[in-house]
Amino acid sequence: MTALPTHDLPLGHLERCQICGSGALRPILDLGHQPPCDSLLTRAQLDAPETVYPLRLVQCGACGLAQIDHVVRPDILFHPDYPYRSGITPSLVRYLQGTASVIVDTFGCPRGALAIDIGSNDGTLLKGFLAKGLRVLGVEATNIAALARAEGVETIQAFFSEKLARAIVTTHGRAAAVTSTNMFAHIPNLGDLLRGVSHLLEEGGVFVTESHYLLDLIATAQYDSIYHEHLKYYSLAPLLRLFGYYDFSIVDAERIPNYGGSIRVYAVKGAGRPRSARLAALIAAEEEAGINGPEAFARFVPLVEAAKLALQKLLVELKQAGMPAPGIGCPGRASTLLNYCNIDPVLMPYIAEQSSSLKLGLYLPGKHIPVVDEKRLFEEQPEYAVMLSWHYAEPIIAKLRQRGLRSKIIVPLPRLRIVER
Numbered sequence: 207m208t209a210l211p212t213h214d215l216p217l218g219h220l221e222r223c224q225i226c227g228s229g230a231l232r233p234i235l236d237l238g239h240q241p242p243c244d245s246l247l248t249r250a251q252l253d254a255p256e257t258v259y260p261l262r263l264v265q266c267g268a269c270g271l272a273q274i275d276h277v278v279r280p281d282i283l284f285h286p287d288y289p290y291r292s293g294i295t296p297s298l299v300r301y302l303q304g305t306a307s308v309i310v311d312t313f314g315c316p317r318g319a320l321a322i323d324i325g326s327n328d329g330t331l332l333k334g335f336l337a338k339g340l341r342v343l344g345v346e347a348t349n350i351a352a353l354a355r356a357e358g359v360e361t362i363q364a365f366f367s368e369k370l371a372r373a374i375v376t377t378h379g380r381a382a383a384v385t386s387t388n389m390f391a392h393i394p395n396l397g398d399l400l401r402g403v404s405h406l407l408e409e410g411g412v413f414v415t416e417s418h419y420l421l422d423l424i425a426t427a428q429y430d431s432i433y434h435e436h437l438k439y440y441s442l443a444p445l446l447r448l449f450g451y452y453d454f455s456i457v458d459a460e461r462i463p464n465y466g467g468s469i470r471v472y473a474v475k476g477a478g479r480p481r482s483a484r485l486a487a488l489i490a491a492e493e494e495a496g497i498n499g500p501e502a503f504a505r506f507v508p509l510v511e512a513a514k515l516a517l518q519k520l521l522v523e524l525k526q527a528g529m530p531a532p533g534i535g536c537p538g539r540a541s542t543l544l545n546y547c548n549i550d551p552v553l554m555p556y557i558a559e560q561s562s563s564l565k566l567g568l569y570l571p572g573k574h575i576p577v578v579d580e581k582r583l584f585e586e587q588p589e590y591a592v593m594l595s596w597h598y599a600e601p602i603i604a605k606l607r608q609r610g611l612r613s614k615i616i617v618p619l620p621r622l623r624i625v626e627r
């Protein structure tokens with residue numbers, strides 16, 4: 207029997223695959239040294255030095271896992287003031303609450319059973335379980351935990367661990383369902399997490415994860431979904447291997463549209479359970495597309511470089527014509543995109559965010575573009591603006607038009623295009 211590779215990663219540069227432990231890591235794309243994408247700066251912090259870390263995509267030659275090769279300390283990435291909040295994106299709210307409903311119905315979780323969400327953010331997903339009559343518990347490391355509590359969702363503010371799982375079983379009992387929809391690819395201590403989830407779940411209980419899906423990342427040249435929080439870029443082959451190490455069976459999986467294309471995986475506690483036809487078809491499709499081998503990225507890198515040059519060229523021309531283009535939306539991925547493309551306040555004077563955003567008044571890490579209330583966008587009606595939440599471009603643009611925005615909108619990926627008014 208071969209030894210189980212460690213899934214609790216060291217900090218700093220990685221020499222070995224995060225799942226299978228192979229040393230055969232192949233370089234794919236170097237995005238340069240970048241600051242953590244959600245560490246927006248206050249005005250006072252602009253006077254201090256700023257720390258950057260290598261941001262490189264590599265692929266394991268043994269198991270196919272696409273991953274980054276540098277681990278930043280989690281308390282730096284997920285600092286207490288981490289500004290991400292699921293409850294402010296209406297489509298995400300509907301989606302997350304629908305997720306809870308599907309899990310309860312598919313796996314027959316009875317009323318009164320316990321559901322736990324790891325990385326529960328403001329409790330949006332757990333509210334879906336509450337509506338189905340389950341008991342819920344959130345685990346959330348950042349201060350957003352307080353928002354969830356204020357809305358009646360019991361939440362422990364902590365990083366999830368096997369130790370915490372043992373404490374939860376003592377106080378709350380075992381769970382019928384555990385979810386990790388926003389954080390699974392972000393976790394550096396995955397071994398600790400999977401041992402903990404296994405302990406938390408009752409026999410036959412289900413662990414549901416969602417992660418960006420490598421197939422979508424490649425197909426739409428989404429280099430901007432690469433950032434330090436996001437350690438792994440999953441396909442099914444490495445996931446099957448990972449869950450197998452911890453005696454879970456992946457029984458089903460489906461592709462879902464979130465975050466520009468994700469995969470939701472249903473893993474049941476206990477080895478050797480049958481796979482759904484849908485899962486078998488997805489595994490076959492991955493083999494067909496060759497995404498777990500080197501050929502997967504042959505077209506990706508040229509597309510990424512072309513998208514970068516097209517955006518730079520257009521923004522320079524607009525600036526020279528006296529029409530610098532502000533950004534619309536400031537998701538984490540905007541930091542990767544703007545830092546990689548070297549877009550600063552000369553080319554992009556500000557980024558407009560909705561009035562409820564926790565990022566207002568702060569500055570984009572690395573490039574120091576101010577994040578302002580979107581009211582300014584409507585008042586100034588710039589000739590052009592760049593859709594930084596391009597993965598939700600259609601619904602956002604429709605809403606901005608309804609509200610009277612007349613600017614031409616530049617959508618930077620997968621291939622740069624301009625949506626006329």
Ligand SMILES: [Zn+2]
Nearest residue numbers: 223226266269
């Ligand atoms: Zn590997």
